[in-house]
Amino acid sequence: MKIKRRDFLKGLAGSAVLAMAPPxxxxxxxxxxxxxxxxxxxxxxxxxxxxxCMVACKRANNMPLEFYGPQxxxxxxxxxxxxxxxxIKVYENGTPKEKDREIDGYAFVKRHCMHCVDPACxxxxxxxxxxxxxxxxIVSYNKNxxxxxxxxxxxxxxxxxxxxxxxxxPKIVKCQLCSHLLAKGQIPACSNECPxxxxxxxxxxxxxxxxxxxxxxxxxxxxxxxxxxxxSTKKQVHKAKKYIxxxxxxxxxxxTQVLMLAGVSFDxxxxxxxxxxxxxxxxxxIQHTLYKGMILPIVAFGGLIxxxxxxxxKKKE
Amino acid sequence: xxxxxxxxxxxxxxxxxxxxxxxxFCGVMAVSMGLPFGAGTQIAEAITNPKRRPxxxxxxxxxxxxxxxxxxxxSHPSLEHLILDLISLDYHETLNAGAGHxxxxxxxxxxxxxxxxxxxxxxxxxxxxxxxxxxMIGGRxxxxxxxxxxxxxxxxxxxxSCASWGGVQSSAPNxxxxxxxxxxxxxxxxxxxxxxxxxxxxFLSTVLYFLTFKKLPALDELGRPKFAYGRLIHENCExxxxxxxxxxxEQFGDEGHRQGYCLYKLGCKGPMTxxxxxxxxxxxxxxxxxxxxxxxxxxxxxxxxxxxxIPLHTEADIEIVTPAAEHAPIxxxxxxxISAGSAALVGGIAGVAIGAGAVVAKRLGDKNKGE
Numbered sequence: 253m254k255i256k257r258r259d260f261l262k263g264l265a266g267s268a269v270l271a272m273a274p275p276x277x278x279x280x281x282x283x284x285x286x287x288x289x290x291x292x293x294x295x296x297x298x299x300x301x302x303x304x305c306m307v308a309c310k311r312a313n314n315m316p317l318e319f320y321g322p323q324x325x326x327x328x329x330x331x332x333x334x335x336x337x338x339x340i341k342v343y344e345n346g347t348p349k350e351k352d353r354e355i356d357g358y359a360f361v362k363r364h365c366m367h368c369v370d371p372a373c374x375x376x377x378x379x380x381x382x383x384x385x386x387x388x389x390i391v392s393y394n395k396n397x398x399x400x401x402x403x404x405x406x407x408x409x410x411x412x413x414x415x416x417x418x419x420x421x422p423k424i425v426k427c428q429l430c431s432h433l434l435a436k437g438q439i440p441a442c443s444n445e446c447p448x449x450x451x452x453x454x455x456x457x458x459x460x461x462x463x464x465x466x467x468x469x470x471x472x473x474x475x476x477x478x479x480x481x482x483x484s485t486k487k488q489v490h491k492a493k494k495y496i497x498x499x500x501x502x503x504x505x506x507x508t509q510v511l512m513l514a515g516v517s518f519d520x521x522x523x524x525x526x527x528x529x530x531x532x533x534x535x536x537x538i539q540h541t542l543y544k545g546m547i548l549p550i551v552a553f554g555g556l557i558x559x560x561x562x563x564x565x566k567k568k569e
Numbered sequence: 570x571x572x573x574x575x576x577x578x579x580x581x582x583x584x585x586x587x588x589x590x591x592x593x594f595c596g597v598m599a600v601s602m603g604l605p606f607g608a609g610t611q612i613a614e615a616i617t618n619p620k621r622r623p624x625x626x627x628x629x630x631x632x633x634x635x636x637x638x639x640x641x642x643x644s645h646p647s648l649e650h651l652i653l654d655l656i657s658l659d660y661h662e663t664l665n666a667g668a669g670h671x672x673x674x675x676x677x678x679x680x681x682x683x684x685x686x687x688x689x690x691x692x693x694x695x696x697x698x699x700x701x702x703x704x705m706i707g708g709r710x711x712x713x714x715x716x717x718x719x720x721x722x723x724x725x726x727x728x729x730s731c732a733s734w735g736g737v738q739s740s741a742p743n744x745x746x747x748x749x750x751x752x753x754x755x756x757x758x759x760x761x762x763x764x765x766x767x768x769x770x771x772f773l774s775t776v777l778y779f780l781t782f783k784k785l786p787a788l789d790e791l792g793r794p795k796f797a798y799g800r801l802i803h804e805n806c807e808x809x810x811x812x813x814x815x816x817x818x819e820q821f822g823d824e825g826h827r828q829g830y831c832l833y834k835l836g837c838k839g840p841m842t843x844x845x846x847x848x849x850x851x852x853x854x855x856x857x858x859x860x861x862x863x864x865x866x867x868x869x870x871x872x873x874x875x876x877x878x879i880p881l882h883t884e885a886d887i888e889i890v891t892p893a894a895e896h897a898p899i900x901x902x903x904x905x906x907i908s909a910g911s912a913a914l915v916g917g918i919a920g921v922a923i924g925a926g927a928v929v930a931k932r933l934g935d936k937n938k939g940e
Contacts, residue, residue: 303892310890317890324886325812325833328893330901342896360896522899 283370283506283533285456289389290429291367291509292443293459295466296521297352297493298450298477299360301340305442305451309338309364312430312441334416334425338364338442343520352493352515359514361521362442362451365412365427366501366508367391370530376407381424389456389509392428409505409524409531443480448490454482456509463499463511466492506530594645602774602786602796612781622654623780624679624687626718627661630711631704631738631747632693636729637663639766643773644853651773655780659687662706673707680721688776689722691715694731694738695753698746715753724779725759727751727792728772733763734873749873751792760785761792765870768849771797791873793843801888802839802867805847807856808832815894821864832861836882838869840889 309315310327318329318336329336341361348358371391373382381398384391393413404413404424416422430440438444443453452459462482469475469492476487493515500518501508505526512518519525542548595609602608627637641648652658659679665672679687696703701710719725727750730736734749751759762772775794778786786794803809811817811831818826818835826835833840839861846859846867861867866882869875879885 301896303896307890307892317887324884325891326887326893327890328895328897330897339897341899343899361899520899 285369285507286389288387289456289509291456291459293452293463293511294362295450296359296361296514298448298490300448301360303340304445306338306340308441308445313337332363332414334414337427354516354520359516366410366510369507370532372407372532373404373413375532375536376403390429390431392431393424393426395423398424409526439481449477449479449488452482458482459511463513466513467495503528506533598774598777602778612777622657624657624659624683626659626679626687627690629662630693630695632731634663635766636692640769642852643769680718684721686723688724689718690726690728691732691750692728694735694747694749696745697748703745719754719757725757727759727761729767730763730765730870730876733761737877740877759792763871770849797845798843802842802844802847806839806861807847808861813894832866835866837866838875838885839867840885840887841875842867842869842872844871
């Protein structure tokens with residue numbers, strides 16, 4: 253059979269009306285750091301593993317204790333969870349004798365939300381419950397907007413958002429950089445309590461400079477390290493360790509506002525090795541290209557209608 | 570000379586006590602109350618220049634006199650200085666010189682004379698069941714005496730756990746209806762000094778604070794002075810490092826117990842009990858002179874619902890966040906994989922589903938045939 257030109261055009265027009273969604277603006281450009289972004293520089297070589305940041309975090313955010321195993325003596329989470337926003341983990345190898353050494357050594361790592369420059373959770377959230385502050389860049393969660401789909405959990409390359417499986421009215425739980433304390437002019441509890449300056453709070457621009465300064469230090473020499481806050485006048489003198497030549501989070505996964513320095517490679521510390529282009533940028537680029545000007549959907553939809561019409565005609569005949 | 574002027578009245582007041590010892594006492598008292606050391610001078614003035622020694626009326630209810638016994642053993646000041654020189658102890662059944670009707674008359678006189686001025690101390694709980702007949706003094710129920718006296722007191726102090734919340738006799742089934750003074754005198758501010766016995770210095774500090782500043786010290790929501798009951802025993806315990814490191818005495822007399830390890834596993838209630846025992850100690854004999862120091866777990870005597878309620882060797886709940894002795898590994902294995910049993914169960918369910926599906930399909934076919 254042959255389809256009439258008229259029918260084909262009719263079908264095409266119908267499909268266009270049906271797909272009258274506002275055309276998405278294709279923005280494949282990657283996002284850049286916000287000029288006033290706030291973050292944390294975690295220096296694994298300065299961390300002594302005292303876990304006071306975990307205690308401070310629980311206290312500041314009113315989080316319950318978490319017991320792993322039968323002993324209910326210490327707050328001993330084994331991973332981030334709906335009860336734990338911040339955790340110190342340890343890498344151990346062989347007979348862990350020396351700190352910050354990969355073979356027969358050990359090293360600490362502090363894990364919590366990285367506050368990505370281009371956060372996947374915000375991109376994946378269909379309800380705008382995950383938002384990135386336009387000034388500070390803090391990624392926060394609004395429980396009133398959340399529909400509980402947990403896409404953010406799947407999307408996050410760092411496996412950060414946690415779901416309250418044991419709550420009949422569950423929420424997503426993640427570090428929000430102690431926004432409630434920042435509003436009061438205080439700093440995040442973990443950095444505030446850190447005794448060595450391993451967890452250092454400040455504007456990301458300054459933290460990057462500080463991280464670069466540390467990268468250029470000579471191992472074995474003594475340097476001053478600010479404690480708690482980058483602008484703090486309280487400084488401590490530590491012997492610089494040998495840093496691996498990388499600032500984690502500078503570009504990883506499109507960049508993060510939580511930066512890390514370490515003496516052992518970051519994959520050993522359980523951090524994912526991510527491309528410099530964020531997954532968000534890649535995914536959004538594909539999506540935005542497909543839907544650019546609604547041309548491809550219209551063509552595809554029109555084609556479908558054409559096929560249906562043809563089949564109907566065939567049946568009648 | 571100023572110094573001599575100052576020393577004169579003290580010597581008169583405290584016969585045999587040197588000025589140095591006295592100032593030391595005032596300083597120690599100030600520090601134990603969390604006051605600046607300079608407050609010692611103020612305390613000294615309050616003690617040496619009272620218009621009249623403040624009258625104290627001490628009532629005994631359902632108790633063992635342990636609180637008084639512990640007060641007798643203080644050395645700075647010693648009890649005789651306290652009651653003969655610092656305060657005027659008008660009525661105290663254990664220490665009264667008189668007895669019987671004579672003593673009761675002293676109580677009546679003092680209450681009448683010093684109405685609104687005296688400090689009332691209650692030791693022991695108040696039985697309220699059956700009209701209060703389970704504790705009678707001079708033919709009257711103790712409950713009535715407490716109520717009448719409290720109405721005219723300047724301050725009410727409940728010393729010991731019995732007076733603070735009922736103590737051992739208030740444990741279930743509580744046959745006499747033993748009640749703590751704060752609950753019995755609802756609406757009146759009562760300072761509680763719980764403990765079995767309480768540390769005498771917590772009591773002395775409270776009394777001296779009242780004499781010095783003419784007001785009560787800061788109290789917590791249970792009416793306990795914050796300077797003494799503001800922190801958990803666990804926070805200041807000398808065995809805390811052993812807890813943090815995971816070294817526990819497993820049973821009495823074992824190697825860990827001899828090494829002075831943490832007594833948590835033996836039922837120590839330090840992690841849930843508020844008191845200053847580990848910092849202030851008992852009996853002025855030096856370090857280790859407190860229950861945990863001697864190797865016995867704390868049983869929570871200062872805390873209602875813990876002492877005399879939770880069994881002695883039941884492990885305590887941890888109230889404040891305590892980081893673990895060990896760190897979480899980078900990766901944690903979770904779950905034990907699929908067990909044979911669960912595999913069989915899932916297989917069985919799948920088999921039943923397939924079988925049922927086949928039967929349904931067959932029936933559908935038969936139905937079509939029938940039509």
